[in-house]
Amino acid sequence: MQRNADRTRTRILAAATEEFAARGIAGARVNRIAEVAGCNKAMLYAYFGSKDGLFDAVYTAAVDTYLAEVGFDTADLPGYAGRVFDYFEEHPEHQRLNIWYRLERPDGTALEAIVAVNKSRLGDLDQAQRSGVVPGNFTPIELLALLQAIATSWSSMNPEYGASAPSRASRREAVVEAVRRLLSS
Amino acid sequence: MQRNADRTRTRILAAATEEFAARGIAGARVNRIAEVAGCNKAMLYAYFGSKDGLFDAVYTAAVDTYLAEVGFDTADLPGYAGRVFDYFEEHPEHQRLNIWYRLERPDGTALEAIVAVNKSRLGDLDQAQRSGVVPGNFTPIELLALLQAIATSWSSMNPEYGASAPSRASRREAVVEAVRRLLSS
Numbered sequence: 302m303q304r305n306a307d308r309t310r311t312r313i314l315a316a317a318t319e320e321f322a323a324r325g326i327a328g329a330r331v332n333r334i335a336e337v338a339g340c341n342k343a344m345l346y347a348y349f350g351s352k353d354g355l356f357d358a359v360y361t362a363a364v365d366t367y368l369a370e371v372g373f374d375t376a377d378l379p380g381y382a383g384r385v386f387d388y389f390e391e392h393p394e395h396q397r398l399n400i401w402y403r404l405e406r407p408d409g410t411a412l413e414a415i416v417a418v419n420k421s422r423l424g425d426l427d428q429a430q431r432s433g434v435v436p437g438n439f440t441p442i443e444l445l446a447l448l449q450a451i452a453t454s455w456s457s458m459n460p461e462y463g464a465s466a467p468s469r470a471s472r473r474e475a476v477v478e479a480v481r482r483l484l485s486s
Numbered sequence: 487m488q489r490n491a492d493r494t495r496t497r498i499l500a501a502a503t504e505e506f507a508a509r510g511i512a513g514a515r516v517n518r519i520a521e522v523a524g525c526n527k528a529m530l531y532a533y534f535g536s537k538d539g540l541f542d543a544v545y546t547a548a549v550d551t552y553l554a555e556v557g558f559d560t561a562d563l564p565g566y567a568g569r570v571f572d573y574f575e576e577h578p579e580h581q582r583l584n585i586w587y588r589l590e591r592p593d594g595t596a597l598e599a600i601v602a603v604n605k606s607r608l609g610d611l612d613q614a615q616r617s618g619v620v621p622g623n624f625t626p627i628e629l630l631a632l633l634q635a636i637a638t639s640w641s642s643m644n645p646e647y648g649a650s651a652p653s654r655a656s657r658r659e660a661v662v663e664a665v666r667r668l669l670s671s
Contacts (some may be wrong), residue, residue, distance in 0.1 A: 450635045454636075
């Protein structure tokens with residue numbers, strides 16, 4: 302029984318990830334998610350409480366996977382930016398979840414997973430600056446904002462650029478080089 | 487009569503800007519826009535054709551205003567980034583329109599205004615690189631992508647940062663300094 306319950310939960314999360322990435326929180330339809338997951342709406346609400354609760358579960362799972370995959374290494378921030386770039390190239394649906402989240406929850410409803418990791422990274426950057434591993438040109442929070450913006454620079458471009466986009470390898474190298482320059486003394 | 491028609495059109499655009507910025511294309515309600523603008527739906531459709539046509543008019547007007555205000559100057563790209571930063575600090579609704587546009591029209595439906603200005607800027611950057619005004623570390627399209635990402639780095643952050651955001655002046659200086667570093671030889 303437990304394994305069946307886990308499988309149902311996993312199927313709901315997969316269907317909900319696709320639906321939320323395509324349509325956002327307001328636009329997502331719980332009926333459609335239940336149908337794709339092969340369960341009924343009552344079961345979905347039993348697991349996740351509400352559509353907002355389901356979005357939080359989907360987004361938290363996506364953030365956890367992202368954090369585990371890209372890691373964070375103050376001794377090699379250009380390499381970190383390259384991994385973030387790779388992650389969003391390979392998971393465009395995660396980038397869409399990020400953007401819906403910012404649009405539809407502009408005032409925060411902060412996710413614990415993000416709050417905790419930001420705090421930890423800001424502490425790491427502060428420590429790395431104190432010990433001279435990272436130059437002190439920017440405050441930790443400004444550096445983190447710039448790193449994330451540069452690493453996702455292409456995915457946040459206007460769709461009008463699409464046709465003339467350089468190769469993935471070339472865009473990746475531009476991202477890594479931009480972070481190198483950010484840190485040069 | 488002509489002046490009345492212009493005023494109606496202006497009122498519809500203002501109401502639609504607010505509605506689209508808050509709710510996006512799919513979420514916007516034409517009824518609500520007409521009500522706020524003090525006209526009826528038939529009149530709105532007579533002016534703009536459809537909800538999508540109205541969004542295009544709103545977004546094109548926003549892009550035109552933005553382009554006129556920030557300009558583009560290959561001889562001072564850090565200054566340009568600072569002006570882009572200022573513009574989106576002062577017009578958060580425009581940044582929301584940008585993001586909805588990317589989410590809801592991921593495959594482009596390219597806006598002529600953007601296509602034309604991108605082409606012109608890429609030409610300017612290419613020329614500035616050939617004449618040595620701008621270093622050739624990045625291709626024009628990569629440089630433009632990085633400039634825009636850095637200039638809007640703060641507005642694209644996760645809402646979890648909000649409470650600990652540095653002052654506007656400090657964030658602006660970080661943006662300008664990041665672009666200076668991008669261009670250093």
